[in-house]
Amino acid sequence: MKNPETIVLTPRSLHKLKFDSQGLIPAIIQDYQTHEVLMLAYVNLESIKRTIKTGKVTYWSRSRQQYWVKGETSGHFQYPQEIRYDCDLDTLLIKVQQIGSACHTMKGSCFYRKLKIIPRGPWDAGALGHHDDPRKKSA
């Protein structure tokens, strides 16, 4: 993605984005240098404008129902370097310079846990859809 297509950001073009019934659109946050995916949060039209105007990524907090300047209390601001949108116009990808930790747990990324897949676990034995472990049956 060396030379992505660009559009001029105007209030009018922002309105082309497909916000959901609550006026929100998910924003994937990626470190612009390490390319690590840091978090996902939601923005509305006004928070995108605030992000651009202030130079600090600003979300809409669904739990608190208010604007949320990332880093406002922790100092862990996110400075947007690039804002992309996808082919369906319903997701943003914001590449940021991350100050400190993106995650409130102080981990570098909110995605610090991974599912460990057991190749020969219950998944391969027809146990999908319920909790029984078929290996127990043959024990």
Added chain:
Amino acid sequence: MKNPETIVLTPRSLHKLKFDSQGLIPAIIQDYQTHEVLMLAYVNLESIKRTIKTGKVTYWSRSRQQYWVKGETSGHFQYPQEIRYDCDLDTLLIKVQQIGSACHTMKGSCFYRKLKIIPRGPWDAGALGHHDDPRKKSA
């Protein structure tokens, strides 16, 4: 994120994920080698199970209301290499080996367009919230 915490993937642990009112959770798809963010789509519990069991990323298509094996018609399968979940348990990050193009436009990523920000555009002139371009007023 060299050594993320891990859990053993069992049907029970999957149920800890916080699916929304429609039983869905967003999944960020990232190329496991280039680290490029390719797309965002939605999965439900069953499609996560199918992804793990078949080794091919499988979504729930909200528009078609059916399971969607990525690459089923195009051959552009996504082979999951790692599945992470975030601190809030409400977003997945799936690192994949992408065959061909992730995007139906044949671009490498669905995020092939970026918003071009005009530092001295209407944003800085108090025009937020409406469509008037204050530069026109002084012309």
